[in-house]
Amino acid sequence: MAWQKLSRQRMAQLVVDDIPEGAYVNLGIGMPVMVGECLPKDREIILHSENGILGMGPADTSRPFDTDLVNASRKPVGLVPGASISDHVVSFAMMRGGKLDLTVLGAFQVSGKGDLANWDTGAATNIPSVGGAMDLVVGAKQVYVMMEHNTREGEAKVVDRCSYPLTGAGVVDRIYTDLAIIDVIDGSLTVRGMVEGLTREELQSLTGAPLKFAAQVAVLKN
Amino acid sequence: MAWQKLSRQRMAQLVVDDIPEGAYVNLGIGMPVMVGECLPKDREIILHSENGILGMGPADTSRPFDTDLVNASRKPVGLVPGASISDHVVSFAMMRGGKLDLTVLGAFQVSGKGDLANWDTGAATNIPSVGGAMDLVVGAKQVYVMMEHNTREGEAKVVDRCSYPLTGAGVVDRIYTDLAIIDVIDGSLTVRGMVEGLTREELQSLTGAPLKFAAQVAVLKN
Amino acid sequence: MLDKTVATLEEAVSGIADGSTILCGGFAGSGIPTELMCALLNQGAKDLTLVSNNAGNGRLGMGELIAAGRVRKMIASYSRSVDPKNPNAAEFAEAYVAGRIELECVPQGTLAERLRAAGAGMGPFFTPTAYGTQLAEGKETRVIDGVGYVLEQPLKAEYAFIKAHQADRWGNLNYRFAGRNFSPVMCMAATTTIAQVDEIVPLGGIAPEYVMTPGIFVQRVVVVKGAQ
Amino acid sequence: MLDKTVATLEEAVSGIADGSTILCGGFAGSGIPTELMCALLNQGAKDLTLVSNNAGNGRLGMGELIAAGRVRKMIASYSRSVDPKNPNAAEFAEAYVAGRIELECVPQGTLAERLRAAGAGMGPFFTPTAYGTQLAEGKETRVIDGVGYVLEQPLKAEYAFIKAHQADRWGNLNYRFAGRNFSPVMCMAATTTIAQVDEIVPLGGIAPEYVMTPGIFVQRVVVVKGAQ
Numbered sequence: 003m004a005w006q007k008l009s010r011q012r013m014a015q016l017v018v019d020d021i022p023e024g025a026y027v028n029l030g031i032g033m034p035v036m037v038g039e040c041l042p043k044d045r046e047i048i049l050h051s052e053n054g055i056l057g058m059g060p061a062d063t064s065r066p067f068d069t070d071l072v073n074a075s076r077k078p079v080g081l082v083p084g085a086s087i088s089d090h091v092v093s094f095a096m097m098r099g100g101k102l103d104l105t106v107l108g109a110f111q112v113s114g115k116g117d118l119a120n121w122d123t124g125a126a127t128n129i130p131s132v133g134g135a136m137d138l139v140v141g142a143k144q145v146y147v148m149m150e151h152n153t154r155e156g157e158a159k160v161v162d163r164c165s166y167p168l169t170g171a172g173v174v175d176r177i178y179t180d181l182a183i184i185d186v187i188d189g190s191l192t193v194r195g196m197v198e199g200l201t202r203e204e205l206q207s208l209t210g211a212p213l214k215f216a217a218q219v220a221v222l223k224n
Numbered sequence: 225m226a227w228q229k230l231s232r233q234r235m236a237q238l239v240v241d242d243i244p245e246g247a248y249v250n251l252g253i254g255m256p257v258m259v260g261e262c263l264p265k266d267r268e269i270i271l272h273s274e275n276g277i278l279g280m281g282p283a284d285t286s287r288p289f290d291t292d293l294v295n296a297s298r299k300p301v302g303l304v305p306g307a308s309i310s311d312h313v314v315s316f317a318m319m320r321g322g323k324l325d326l327t328v329l330g331a332f333q334v335s336g337k338g339d340l341a342n343w344d345t346g347a348a349t350n351i352p353s354v355g356g357a358m359d360l361v362v363g364a365k366q367v368y369v370m371m372e373h374n375t376r377e378g379e380a381k382v383v384d385r386c387s388y389p390l391t392g393a394g395v396v397d398r399i400y401t402d403l404a405i406i407d408v409i410d411g412s413l414t415v416r417g418m419v420e421g422l423t424r425e426e427l428q429s430l431t432g433a434p435l436k437f438a439a440q441v442a443v444l445k446n
Numbered sequence: 447m448l449d450k451t452v453a454t455l456e457e458a459v460s461g462i463a464d465g466s467t468i469l470c471g472g473f474a475g476s477g478i479p480t481e482l483m484c485a486l487l488n489q490g491a492k493d494l495t496l497v498s499n500n501a502g503n504g505r506l507g508m509g510e511l512i513a514a515g516r517v518r519k520m521i522a523s524y525s526r527s528v529d530p531k532n533p534n535a536a537e538f539a540e541a542y543v544a545g546r547i548e549l550e551c552v553p554q555g556t557l558a559e560r561l562r563a564a565g566a567g568m569g570p571f572f573t574p575t576a577y578g579t580q581l582a583e584g585k586e587t588r589v590i591d592g593v594g595y596v597l598e599q600p601l602k603a604e605y606a607f608i609k610a611h612q613a614d615r616w617g618n619l620n621y622r623f624a625g626r627n628f629s630p631v632m633c634m635a636a637t638t639t640i641a642q643v644d645e646i647v648p649l650g651g652i653a654p655e656y657v658m659t660p661g662i663f664v665q666r667v668v669v670v671k672g673a674q
Numbered sequence: 675m676l677d678k679t680v681a682t683l684e685e686a687v688s689g690i691a692d693g694s695t696i697l698c699g700g701f702a703g704s705g706i707p708t709e710l711m712c713a714l715l716n717q718g719a720k721d722l723t724l725v726s727n728n729a730g731n732g733r734l735g736m737g738e739l740i741a742a743g744r745v746r747k748m749i750a751s752y753s754r755s756v757d758p759k760n761p762n763a764a765e766f767a768e769a770y771v772a773g774r775i776e777l778e779c780v781p782q783g784t785l786a787e788r789l790r791a792a793g794a795g796m797g798p799f800f801t802p803t804a805y806g807t808q809l810a811e812g813k814e815t816r817v818i819d820g821v822g823y824v825l826e827q828p829l830k831a832e833y834a835f836i837k838a839h840q841a842d843r844w845g846n847l848n849y850r851f852a853g854r855n856f857s858p859v860m861c862m863a864a865t866t867t868i869a870q871v872d873e874i875v876p877l878g879g880i881a882p883e884y885v886m887t888p889g890i891f892v893q894r895v896v897v898v899k900g901a902q
Contacts, residue, residue, distance in 0.1 A: 084649040129767060275473045595797040655884075
């Protein structure tokens with residue numbers, strides 16, 4: 003049977019389905035932004051932005067752009083009722099202090115032990131720029147990664163050992179890719195969901211670290 | 225010629241005269257409270273209280289007692305125009321961070337090197353209670369002490385070495401007593417003012433640490 | 447729907463186990479969560495460690511808990527009564543002199559910083575406060591650029607008892623004047639922060655820029671009208 | 675009378691010496707003291723170290739200072755342009771690639787904490803952030819209860835450039851929404867804080883409970899109407 007990669011939209015929806023009501027969540031730049039766009043209006047999920055906004059919502063497009071209401075990607079945002087503003091010191095205390103229930107981040111690589119590399123590819127021409135990623139991964143109660151299972155060149159992004167500089171060691175709890183949902187449990191990988199039609203052997207061959215499989219592996223469809 | 229001890233009122237006035245316009249000042253409990261009472265209304269001296277009040281003024285006695293407007297001695301206070309409220313973390317950052325121009329504290333003993341003992345007499349029955357004194361003395365730009373020159377029993381309170389537990393080592397900049405004003409400069413004492421009629425020998429005999437005398441020693445009168 | 451309000455003081459203090467550490471907001475009579483402490487007296491938890499600037503504000507609340515032998519240890523900056531003629535911490539003094547309660551005396555600013563370190567997810571820190579004094583004895587020290595520092599440890603707790611002015615159902619809080627004091631940092635340092643408030647306002651009733659404690663630091667809210 | 679207001683931007687940035695370290699508030703385009711940085715360009719100080727979350731917000735201000743070769747070193751958490759098609763830090767990138775500017779990359783939360791430690795009069799502190807990564811290389815580390823920590827140093831400065839919304843003549847400040855970001859902590863960490871504000875209000879015009887930066891942390895205030 004042929005298999006299809008999950009769409010980004012579907013990946014975001016799978017993440018949303020796993021976020022409990024009332025959770026405090028920080029969404030990283032890139033793919034995780036779609037999680038915010040998929041949140042149903044009737045659910046109270048409280049979005050945190052590192053620049054001190056807790057309770058971020060969509061920008062009011064009927065008003066002119068307000069530079070004092072932006073997210074970390076410099077995009078306009080709004081405040082939902084119940085929102086609060088803090089300075090950077092308090093905002094990062096929330097992150098490092100274990101108050102955020104969840105952060106969803108993009109990644110270059112995740113290792114079989116849950117090491118995360120998402121801030122620098124180590125290229126000589128890179129300007130080192132870490133932002134808030136290292137604070138998020140040490141503090142958030144759960145760290146989810148959303149990324150494609152393989153690079154465009156077909157290389158595994160789930161690897162035995164990250165070749166890129168680490169953001170944090172052993173920090174990732176769960177990986178959502180376009181092929182699978184993988185939990186990091188006690189330093190090893192357990193698949194809890196796979197796209198329809200993909201075999202375990204095929205998934206392992208596309209993955210750079212050894213996989214275990216949960217008793218119940220969900221079948222993921224677009 | 226006979227000499228008279230300075231009154232507490234006069235001591236407080238001498239301190240007030242030395243406070244520059246616009247200074248941020250924390251007044252300790254006990255004798256330093258009188259400094260606040262002596263401040264002329266036309267001068268802008270900004271009083272800090274450790275419980276987060278910056279810009280403390282007299283309580284509005286026409287209103288009922290408000291427990292949320294008190295100083296560290298649990299006494300009712302007011303807020304002057306330009307006052308601000310902070311939490312304890314920020315309030316003590318002002319103290320330790322070198323933002324207060326001056327603190328005026330009472331003392332049990334001050335050593336010739338500027339060591340201060342003002343929180344505990346070391347008596348076995350004491351309940352150790354330090355409050356904010358140790359934070360004040362490490363941070364305020366100037367630490368002034370106001371105290372009687374001698375105990376009721378006639379013992380020197382300016383001593384060679386404090387016998388009571390220290391609040392801070394080498395922290396005192398100036399001592400106002402009922403007999404003299406003494407600067408602590410580079411770990412030794414220099415008298416800059418003495419009550420009228422007192423001889424240098426008499427002052428030294430009432431003092432437990434060696435005194436130097438400034439080129440100009442002011443004559444202090446009640 | 448996220449709703450942190452609870453209907454009763456009893457519910458607010460439910461589940462607090464023997465041996466818990468509880469941060470108690472307040473300074474010099476302002477911002478004291480007296481009714482929560484009274485509710486804890488009824489709830490029955492014992493062998494407690496209380497963290498508070500003062501060791502009581504009259505008999506009600508903390509004084510009663512101490513008198514009832516429910517407090518094993520006090521961590522405070524100023525445990526003596528300020529005015530011996532009208533003692534605010536008489537029950538503590540009695541228990542302390544009798545050797546029935548342990549005391550850890552912490553400089554007030556260090557107390558705030560230790561709570562902040564815990565709340566902000568930090569490890570130990572060097573502070574100049576208390577260097578060269580007996581309160582630094584036994585602690586790691588370091589001299590940097592001629593200034594002496596003491597290494598102090600984060601102070602975290604299972605619970606915080608807080609008195610605030612207004613709250614919404616997400617737990618956003620504000621405080622009146624100097625009623626703020628230790629409360630914001632204690633909210634951060636506890637796993638479960640329980641706030642008694644004068645009133646609940648609708649979501650959005652506290653302007654976002656004027657929220658003093660964001661709701662993420664608060665787990666339970668209970669209204670106490672006409673609090674002590 | 676205590677009056678921290680100055681009449682002109684020129685006066686606001688007067689006396690800044692070559693080799694100074696300047697904290698520059700702002701994050702992602704909000705709260706940027708652009709006009710103060712432009713005034714510094716005219717003032718002429720060079721060999722500067724700038725501390726800012728980002729390394730520019732378009733050419734104006736920081737970009738011009740960097741392009742003019744006036745900045746020796748940048749301490750920042752995110753110096754790349756967020757959007758390569760519309761780069762906010764092109765001048766920095768050019769100078770960095772050419773080896774004309776030094777960069778110290780600091781995790782964003784650690785940057786805030788280092789400033790806070792300086793402003794609060796603390797010494798170094800242990801933080802879990804960056805433990806086990808290349809940003810911890812060469813730094814003292816410690817493992818406590820199974821968690822790894824990195825020892826980080828306070829970051830103080832001669833000056834802070836701040837954009838705030840309102841001020842009074844005592845230097846009390848408030849900020850609009852996320853324009854707050856690093857500004858309060860930078861005000862604390864600098865010896866001389868210079869704030870450009872939208873307007874001056876009378877003393878007492880900002881309610882005491884809603885002052886976001888107490889005036890004790892601010893030394894000069896200048897009005898800039900219609901700031902970038």
